[in-house]
Amino acid sequence: MNKWFYFNLLLLAAGIWQITEHSRFPAHVIFGAAGLLLFLFNWTRHAVFSTIRNTPNRQTKIKLANLSKKIVPYHRWIGTTTLIIILIHASLTINLFGFAWHNVKLLSGLIAGILLIAMVVSGWMRLFRSTGRKRMIHIWLGISLFIFISIHIGL
Ligand code: HEM
Numbered sequence: 001m002n003k004w005f006y007f008n009l010l011l012l013a014a015g016i017w018q019i020t021e022h023s024r025f026p027a028h029v030i031f032g033a034a035g036l037l038l039f040l041f042n043w044t045r046h047a048v049f050s051t052i053r054n055t056p057n058r059q060t061k062i063k064l065a066n067l068s069k070k071i072v073p074y075h076r077w078i079g080t081t082t083l084i085i086i087l088i089h090a091s092l093t094i095n096l097f098g099f100a101w102h103n104v105k106l107l108s109g110l111i112a113g114i115l116l117i118a119m120v121v122s123g124w125m126r127l128f129r130s131t132g133r134k135r136m137i138h139i140w141l142g143i144s145l146f147i148f149i150s151i152h153i154g155l
């Protein structure tokens with residue numbers, strides 16, 4: 001399996017761990033968790049594409065390519081919904097705790113939120129006029145987003 005499958009599983013496990021650390025499940029945590037799941041669903045596309053490119057097994061290539069084709073129409077809406085859910089998560093959290101620059105959890109979330117906005121914008125730009133450069137931007141934003149979400153969940 002591609003290394004990204006393991007990275008994704010690790011972040012999912014860390015997310016579930018952090019969520020269960022909360023003794024109650026208030027709305028801001030539920031929205032954060034939903035955003036994490038939807039992000040991981042879309043990001044797994046990277047693991048699938050990397051596997052298609054790297055596997056020597058033709059059968060696996062065909063199976064994954066067909067699966068990927070079925071998901072394509074949902075990808076853009078899942079990505080856009082992730083952003084809406086995370087914006088709700090952010091406003092609920094700021095309402096609850098207030099805004100403080102020294103709150104590292106909030107700061108890491110804020111950077112992840114900004115990257116997510118860029119991710120969704122680059123996705124729509126890519127859909128309307130795809131170029132190799134836009135593809136790389138979409139992927140590198142995804143990798144940065146993955147790193148900042150890991151920091152946000154890990155803190
Ligand atoms: C892709 C973006 C994001 C994801 C996937 C995400 C996910 C999560 C999850 C699952 C939690 C609950 C588990 C935990 O306490 O660690 C959480 C908590 C938190 N998030 Fe986010 N978040 C994102 C963006 C943001 C943004 C934009 C902000 C604020 C502007 C933010 C602020 C916070 C804060 C302050 C907490 C701690 C809440 C508490 O201790 O009760 N997050 N986030």
Ligand code: HEM
Nearest residue numbers: 039042043045046049076079080082119120123124126127
């Ligand atoms: C959470 C947000 C998102 C994530 C994590 C994400 C991730 C990805 C990944 C990993 C790929 C495959 C990269 C490759 O070409 O190797 C991809 C492709 C693509 N994404 Fe996104 N994306 C997100 C949101 C969006 C949105 C909102 C759109 C809007 C239209 C979009 C449009 C596209 C398009 C057109 C492709 C190439 C076509 C294809 O899927 O084969 N993405 N995305």
